[in-house]
Amino acid sequence: MRDVAVIGVGINKWGELWEHSLRDIYVDAALKAIDDAGVDHIDSMYVGCMSSGLFVAQEHLSSLLSDYMGMSGIPTTRVESACASGGLAIRSAFLEVASGMSEIVLAGGVEKMNDVDGGGATYALATAADQEYEAYNGVTFPGLYALIARAHMEKYGTTREQMAHVAVKNHANGALNPEAQFPMKITLDTVLNSVAVADPLRLMDCSPVTDGAAAVIVCSLEMAKKLGKNAPVRIAGSGMGTDTIALHSRSDMTFLNSTAVAAEKAYAMAGGVGPRDIDVTEVHDCFTIAEICVTEALGYFEKGQGGPAAASGATARDGQFPINTSGGLKSKGHPVGATGTAQVVEIVKQLRGEAGDRQIKGAKRGLTQNMGGTGGSSVVHILEAD
Amino acid sequence: MRDVAVIGVGINKWGELWEHSLRDIYVDAALKAIDDAGVDHIDSMYVGCMSSGLFVAQEHLSSLLSDYMGMSGIPTTRVESACASGGLAIRSAFLEVASGMSEIVLAGGVEKMNDVDGGGATYALATAADQEYEAYNGVTFPGLYALIARAHMEKYGTTREQMAHVAVKNHANGALNPEAQFPMKITLDTVLNSVAVADPLRLMDCSPVTDGAAAVIVCSLEMAKKLGKNAPVRIAGSGMGTDTIALHSRSDMTFLNSTAVAAEKAYAMAGGVGPRDIDVTEVHDCFTIAEICVTEALGYFEKGQGGPAAASGATARDGQFPINTSGGLKSKGHPVGATGTAQVVEIVKQLRGEAGDRQIKGAKRGLTQNMGGTGGSSVVHILEAD
Numbered sequence: 001m002r003d004v005a006v007i008g009v010g011i012n013k014w015g016e017l018w019e020h021s022l023r024d025i026y027v028d029a030a031l032k033a034i035d036d037a038g039v040d041h042i043d044s045m046y047v048g049c050m051s052s053g054l055f056v057a058q059e060h061l062s063s064l065l066s067d068y069m070g071m072s073g074i075p076t077t078r079v080e081s082a083c084a085s086g087g088l089a090i091r092s093a094f095l096e097v098a099s100g101m102s103e104i105v106l107a108g109g110v111e112k113m114n115d116v117d118g119g120g121a122t123y124a125l126a127t128a129a130d131q132e133y134e135a136y137n138g139v140t141f142p143g144l145y146a147l148i149a150r151a152h153m154e155k156y157g158t159t160r161e162q163m164a165h166v167a168v169k170n171h172a173n174g175a176l177n178p179e180a181q182f183p184m185k186i187t188l189d190t191v192l193n194s195v196a197v198a199d200p201l202r203l204m205d206c207s208p209v210t211d212g213a214a215a216v217i218v219c220s221l222e223m224a225k226k227l228g229k230n231a232p233v234r235i236a237g238s239g240m241g242t243d244t245i246a247l248h249s250r251s252d253m254t255f256l257n258s259t260a261v262a263a264e265k266a267y268a269m270a271g272g273v274g275p276r277d278i279d280v281t282e283v284h285d286c287f288t289i290a291e292i293c294v295t296e297a298l299g300y301f302e303k304g305q306g307g308p309a310a311a312s313g314a315t316a317r318d319g320q321f322p323i324n325t326s327g328g329l330k331s332k333g334h335p336v337g338a339t340g341t342a343q344v345v346e347i348v349k350q351l352r353g354e355a356g357d358r359q360i361k362g363a364k365r366g367l368t369q370n371m372g373g374t375g376g377s378s379v380v381h382i383l384e385a386d
Numbered sequence: 387m388r389d390v391a392v393i394g395v396g397i398n399k400w401g402e403l404w405e406h407s408l409r410d411i412y413v414d415a416a417l418k419a420i421d422d423a424g425v426d427h428i429d430s431m432y433v434g435c436m437s438s439g440l441f442v443a444q445e446h447l448s449s450l451l452s453d454y455m456g457m458s459g460i461p462t463t464r465v466e467s468a469c470a471s472g473g474l475a476i477r478s479a480f481l482e483v484a485s486g487m488s489e490i491v492l493a494g495g496v497e498k499m500n501d502v503d504g505g506g507a508t509y510a511l512a513t514a515a516d517q518e519y520e521a522y523n524g525v526t527f528p529g530l531y532a533l534i535a536r537a538h539m540e541k542y543g544t545t546r547e548q549m550a551h552v553a554v555k556n557h558a559n560g561a562l563n564p565e566a567q568f569p570m571k572i573t574l575d576t577v578l579n580s581v582a583v584a585d586p587l588r589l590m591d592c593s594p595v596t597d598g599a600a601a602v603i604v605c606s607l608e609m610a611k612k613l614g615k616n617a618p619v620r621i622a623g624s625g626m627g628t629d630t631i632a633l634h635s636r637s638d639m640t641f642l643n644s645t646a647v648a649a650e651k652a653y654a655m656a657g658g659v660g661p662r663d664i665d666v667t668e669v670h671d672c673f674t675i676a677e678i679c680v681t682e683a684l685g686y687f688e689k690g691q692g693g694p695a696a697a698s699g700a701t702a703r704d705g706q707f708p709i710n711t712s713g714g715l716k717s718k719g720h721p722v723g724a725t726g727t728a729q730v731v732e733i734v735k736q737l738r739g740e741a742g743d744r745q746i747k748g749a750k751r752g753l754t755q756n757m758g759g760t761g762g763s764s765v766v767h768i769l770e771a772d
Contacts, residue, residue, distance in 0.1 A: 059437050073627055074628060095487055099487075100484075244458050257458075376448075
């Protein structure tokens with residue numbers, strides 16, 4: 001396998017984009033990435049999207065999106081692993097370039113969630129859970145993550161305040177991100193006094209429903225150096241792991257095994273690096289408790305220490321492990337299929353030194369963690385400034 | 387890129403499988419393929435599925451299916467390109483093994499179409515068309531292929547009888563396939579007197595709504611020889627192409643450009659072979675007119691000669707180009723996400739000499755062509771007995 005690098009990134013302002021269609025927002029992000037990379041063509045494309053079928057009654061994105069980009073003809077594949085679809089698009093593009101099949105590949109992610117009809121966004125999202133057991137019995141994702149939160153509180157003494165710290169920190173970061181859907185700062189009180197959604201989770205513990213897209217251009221490291229427009233960011237490690245789809249099938253609801261498996265592979269592929277070698281991280285904070293569990297599964301903190309760590313400031317921009325400088329899913333928004341791709345966009349900006357007011361000084365190595373469902377699948381990437 | 391081979395195949399009896407769930411039929415086919423290959427593990431998995439979200443309200447198949455196979459942990463990716471999803475799963479597995487990332491990969495396809503609620507199967511399938519133009523204006527796939535048929539008749543003089551010959555031939559083949567959904571022989575009169583669906587297409591021009599799954603095991607050719615259980619079938623060529631998603635955007639509705647693009651790439655990768663080098667072929671006959679157009683796009687016949695060729699017997703088992711020995715989508719059934727995978731299952735059986743009464747004697751090289759929508763995407767593979 002040959003070395004692969006990211007040479008271009010594109011994203012648009014996320015939010016409730018009533019005046020734009022799925023195809024519009026995807027093409028906008030994709031063309032921005034192509035422009036940023038300075039390439040005149042792409043050899044193929046991967047699109048991460050969770051459920052354009054249920055959200056906007058449109059499958060066959062491979063044809064639709066290459067068509068609307070004016071690139072009909074190129075091989076294009078849509079990949080899906082619920083909310084980990086965007087990270088999976090990156091991994092698929094990485095594999096295609098690493099294999100030698102293609103030289104320049106676009107990996108994009110998109111979800112248009114607001115103009116859903118039928119059962120609404122919560123119904124569509126529940127298809128990431130086990131339909132015949134979890135969804136059939138009426139539980140949706142706020143309920144499932146509430147179960148995780150309650151189990152974490154019981155087992156480790158994690159507190160409501162510790163979870164609230166995750167939201168406050170991510171909104172503080174998102175306030176510095178022009179693309180964020182909810183770029184306002186909030187306080188602990190905002191979170192603790194927000195309306196209850198599924199006890200113990202409150203509204204401000206939950207990521208929003210978002211329309212958005214993101215895209216990156218990957219190519220061989222050799223080609224990246226030849227092109228020379230941007231400093232290449234090498235994909236040093238890529239790992240994917242799965243777990244039982246149903247939360248109730250796991251021996252420990254508080255530990256995200258798919259993330260641990262994916263991280264182990266990515267750390268090894270990157271030459272045996274570990275948490276202490278990572279300068280900046282984007283994780284999948286679909287709910288505040290998720291970020292706490294993820295930091296433990298990645299090995300940043302011991303099991304049960306994710307909550308105290310969040311409260312201590314260890315994951316803030318000036319902490320030991322700066323996490324979600326983009327604002328994370330909580331503040332930047334969570335268009336499910338685009339989230340994993342946007343995480344890589346943020347890390348590439350950080351490693352290029354182009355992250356503006358939220359720049360982590362001297363960041364040389366970053367990690368992204370993207371997951372589907374309650375962690376039924378996870379994708380982890382390690383990126384390095386070349 | 388290293389050489390890649392198919393070493394195991396699995397399929398189940400297709401039809402209206404009311405007593406089995408999507409997960410049941412997929413796991414059955416997947417475990418059969420693993421058993422056929424004689425391997426004790428797989429490194430990763432690709433699942434082709436068009437719209438489990440709309441059909442059975444279940445996304446996140448990566449987690450669900452590795453879980454129900456008892457293989458939680460392994461990297462698993464669902465790929466989608468409408469009815470070309472199954473072929474795309476094969477291509478993705480091929481790339482992963484060719485890249486050196488994995489050694490033994492399962493590529494499967496599945497669709498559970500009969501127990502759909504909501505708008506029904508036709509509504510779900512229409513999401514493979516352009517939702518904002520074609521589907522919005524009420525046209526569904528029988529109507530779109532009827533437009534192609536009418537244009538082909540006007541331009542080339544193709545006749546209703548020529549189209550009917552495709553159905554008669556495919557049912558004659560399907561009658562010899564124990565897995566086929568509709569394994570009955572039919573006559574020209576059966577087709578010509580069947581109920582009109584969308585003029586000029588009649589019921590017996592259309593493939594059915596089907597529940598089914600299929601799976602293959604791919605590995606490096608080197609590993610295949612080491613394992614030694616089955617004669618390896620080499621994936622000599624893999625091509626994918628796209629076209630405009632909307633039929634009305636094309637300059638010539640009768641020519642399947644995505645298939646031509648995909649075939650050109652596959653022929654080249656296989657060392658410059660062409661139609662005359664192919665002993666047995668499986669094509670995407672979702673409607674009888676589709677098979678006629680595909681044989682022209684693959685270069686088997688000149689433009690406009692697909693109809694007369696079908697009527698002449700050139701595509702029968704004893705013809706120059708035996709096509710759809712499995713029965714094709716028409717007789718075997720068309721569980722959309724599984725179709726492309728099942729095509730490879732059939733060709734592998736032919737190249738191993740295990741196709742029973744429908745065996746093409748001495749077949750050494752086969753081709754599969756799988757497409758999405760009205761040809762918005764196509765995947766072509768060339769397989770060779772090693």
